[in-house]
Amino acid sequence: MKYFYLLLMMVALLFTAEVRADVIREMAETIKTPIPLKSGKNHLLNVTFNHTSHRGISCFTCHHMPSEKDGRYISCSQCHTNVGRSKDANSLFAAFHAKDSKHSCYGCHLKKAGEMPAVYGTTFVNCRPCHSRMTNAIQGPMTIKALSPLLDVTFNHSSHKGINCFTCHHKISDKGRYVSCEECHVSMGRSSEKASTFNAFHNKTSSHACYACHLKKAQEQPERFGQRFVNCRPCHQGNVAKTKN
Numbered sequence: 672m673k674y675f676y677l678l679l680m681m682v683a684l685l686f687t688a689e690v691r692a693d694v695i696r697e698m699a700e701t702i703k704t705p706i707p708l709k710s711g712k713n714h715l716l717n718v719t720f721n722h723t724s725h726r727g728i729s730c731f732t733c734h735h736m737p738s739e740k741d742g743r744y745i746s747c748s749q750c751h752t753n754v755g756r757s758k759d760a761n762s763l764f765a766a767f768h769a770k771d772s773k774h775s776c777y778g779c780h781l782k783k784a785g786e787m788p789a790v791y792g793t794t795f796v797n798c799r800p801c802h803s804r805m806t807n808a809i810q811g812p813m814t815i816k817a818l819s820p821l822l823d824v825t826f827n828h829s830s831h832k833g834i835n836c837f838t839c840h841h842k843i844s845d846k847g848r849y850v851s852c853e854e855c856h857v858s859m860g861r862s863s864e865k866a867s868t869f870n871a872f873h874n875k876t877s878s879h880a881c882y883a884c885h886l887k888k889a890q891e892q893p894e895r896f897g898q899r900f901v902n903c904r905p906c907h908q909g910n911v912a913k914t915k916n
């Protein structure tokens with residue numbers, strides 16, 4: 672069926688040779704060049720798409736629907752107009768992330784990783800290889816600085832892998848979603864108001880807070896976390912106790 676369409680296309684192109692030769696040349700140039708897909712919200716989420724890495728795949732797998740006005744090879748965003756992290760089929764997010772669709776980037780990559788774990792199991796994992804800048808940004812340890820260096824906390828994303836990003840990064844700012852908590856939680860000192868940094872990390876009931884989740888884990892799985900998540904550990908490594916003495 673695919674070949675039939677391609678043949679039809681080529682026959683059609685032969686009849687309008689002059690104009691079409693330019694179009695074809697232009698198209699060949701376009702698909703040799705990396706295409707930046709920019710995030711409006713956070714530069715760490717920008718993705719570079721290479722047609723060249725997707726050579727064996729039929730054009731129509733991704734360019735799955737012709738538009739009456741502009742032809743087939745147009746930007747996905749011309750039809751996928753809904754913005755934000757919506758599951759709606761019209762959203763741009765779904766076009767790139769729908770898990771069960773063969774047209775979607777993430778859908779195909781997940782399927783490949785499942786079918787060929789030896790080849791793709793490590794490269795197609797989490798948000799890789801698409802959001803590699805973001806993935807790099809969360810590889811290493813981060814120091815969350817307190818007023819006194821004794822209270823600085825080392826935070827590792829790698830210790831929190833199974834947790835949804837939005838549990839902690841629960842709000843979007845003008846600068847994007849994955850910004851420092853201090854971008855909004857600005858007030859200093861041991862305050863329990865919502866805008867305080869201290870509260871963002873130490874609140875005992877909110878699902879966004881470090882301390883609340885650790886307390887809950889210690890209660891739910893005392894054999895596993897009872898010793899590790901006690902007092903001000905593992906965040907302050909005993910420093911709080913020291914400064915108090």
Ligand code: HEC
Nearest residue numbers: 698701702706720725728729730733734744745746747748
């Ligand atoms: C793996 C998915 C995929 C495959 C396969 C694919 N493309 Fe694309 N193509 C894209 C994406 C994504 C864009 C960028 C769309 C955007 O800007 O929203 C694009 C853009 C283009 C553009 C530029 C459109 C514009 O913005 O003006 C052309 C032309 C194009 N593709 C042609 C082709 C042709 C011809 C083939 C087959 C040889 C092909 N593509 C195969 C995903 C794919």
Ligand code: HEC
Nearest residue numbers: 733734736737738746747750759760765766769772774775
């Ligand atoms: C001419 C309009 C149009 C263009 C261009 C277009 N789409 Fe779509 N797309 C649709 C429509 C309409 C649907 C919903 C109906 C359907 O599933 O076919 C859809 C559905 C999808 C779905 C399924 C979503 C879900 O939640 O099941 C994915 C994935 C998808 N498109 C990806 C893409 C990608 C990637 C591109 C660009 C390479 C693209 N689309 C370009 C119109 C378009």
Ligand code: HEC
Nearest residue numbers: 718719720721724728732773774775776779780783800801
């Ligand atoms: C139908 C399957 C399929 C779809 C759809 C698909 N990919 Fe891929 N992608 C692959 C395969 C297979 C590879 C590995 C190619 C290789 O090993 O050389 C790959 C490789 C990549 C890579 C790593 C190589 C590079 O170019 O940096 C990136 C990034 C990538 N894809 C992004 C995307 C994006 C973005 C989309 C959607 C616009 C997409 N892919 C859609 C199958 C797919």
Ligand code: HEC
Nearest residue numbers: 708709710711712716717718767776777780797798799801
């Ligand atoms: C196979 C490729 C691929 C994978 C894997 C992938 N994404 Fe994306 N994602 C894209 C593309 C393409 C875009 C569109 C470019 C952009 O907006 O940054 C995008 C955009 C986004 C956006 C929207 C940014 C905005 O400006 O609205 C968010 C949020 C996002 N991705 C989160 C994730 C998270 C979290 C993961 C890992 C669980 C993930 N993505 C995995 C391809 C991918």
Ligand code: HEC
Nearest residue numbers: 715805808809813826831834835836839849850851852853
């Ligand atoms: C357990 C809570 C938690 C989870 C889950 C989490 N993060 Fe973070 N993230 C943080 C904290 C805390 C920081 C450092 C903020 C600061 O410096 O105040 C951070 C920083 C970042 C930064 C760097 C921001 C900057 O401007 O330097 C990025 C990017 C990021 N996270 C992305 C992600 C992504 C993507 C996920 C999901 C795959 C995720 N995070 C999951 C808590 C979390």
Ligand code: HEC
Nearest residue numbers: 839840842843844851852854855865870871874877879880
């Ligand atoms: C874009 C601004 C913004 C960012 C960034 C942000 N927050 Fe918040 N946060 C708020 C606002 C506004 C509230 C109060 C309304 C609400 O609960 O949603 C809040 C509430 C909270 C609460 C509940 C406080 C209470 O007393 O109920 C916690 C805990 C929290 N944030 C933790 C975090 C953590 C941890 C981070 C960083 C990973 C973070 N926040 C990043 C704006 C933000």
Ligand code: HEC
Nearest residue numbers: 824825826827830831834878879880881884885888905906
């Ligand atoms: C939703 C639950 C949850 C939230 C929220 C959470 N954690 Fe954790 N944290 C865990 C779990 C579970 C572990 C144990 C992982 C393991 O078994 O190694 C852990 C481990 C740790 C460790 C010890 C391992 C290491 O990397 O040194 C530190 C320190 C830590 N978390 C700090 C924080 C900080 C700081 C925050 C807030 C910015 C935070 N956590 C938010 C669940 C959470």
Ligand code: HEC
Nearest residue numbers: 815816817818822824860872881882885902903904906911
């Ligand atoms: C789950 C992790 C976690 C636990 C457990 C924890 N904290 Fe913290 N704490 C943090 C983080 C992250 C910071 C750095 C935030 C900042 O001050 O910018 C911090 C900072 C502080 C600060 C400095 C505030 C400032 O303004 O500089 C004090 C005081 C503090 N913690 C006291 C405690 C005490 C006392 C305990 C034990 C009862 C405790 N913390 C347990 C994560 C934790």
